[in-house]
Amino acid sequence: MRLKTLTAATALLLAALPGLSQARDTALYLPFEKVVQQMLAEKKLDGSVKFYLAGVKPRGKVTVISPNSVTNKKTNAFNKSDEAACEWALQSALLTLQDAARKANANAVTNIASYYKRNERKDASTYECHAGAVIAGVALKGDLARVN
Secondary structure (H helix, E strand, O other), rough: HHHHHHHHHHHHHHHHHHHHHEEEEEEEEEHHHHHHHHHHHHOOOOOOOOEOOOOOOOOOOOOEEEEEEEEEEEEOOOOOOHHHHHHHHHHHHHHHHHHHHOOOOEEEEEEEEEEEHHHHHOOOOOOEEEEEEEEEEEEEEEEEEEEE
16 A cells, blocks of 8 residues: 555656746847836936947947946746836846946946846847746846946
8 A cells, every 4th residue: 555655656746847847938038228218217227327238339438347247137927927027127137237337437338148047148129038937037248337
């Protein structure tokens, strides 16, 4: 009897593992500037630091102070649309980059690329976000710089 119970429990456990290991991880490519403008309008960003995706050239001379600054932000995606959760994670990442730029005496973050799981993806208009059933995440890499 005990052997049957152990065998049944093992079979149930093994049947559940594939579902757990194949959790949802949807890649989304969403407009970056929309979130920046929204944060500026809501005064979440103060405008002292400008953000430039890779492929977007700032006007003026760019002096890189600290290259390859990385932030990796996650948020609870439960009961949110994928887009809303991704925007929330991007907002958190932008606030982190703004704080890092201020500490480095920079007024811009340039050459911003998505950096999810250390896979760099450069796009001049979108950022990459990965949304699951309960968590959404955004990872960014950029250069802290002074633009004159």
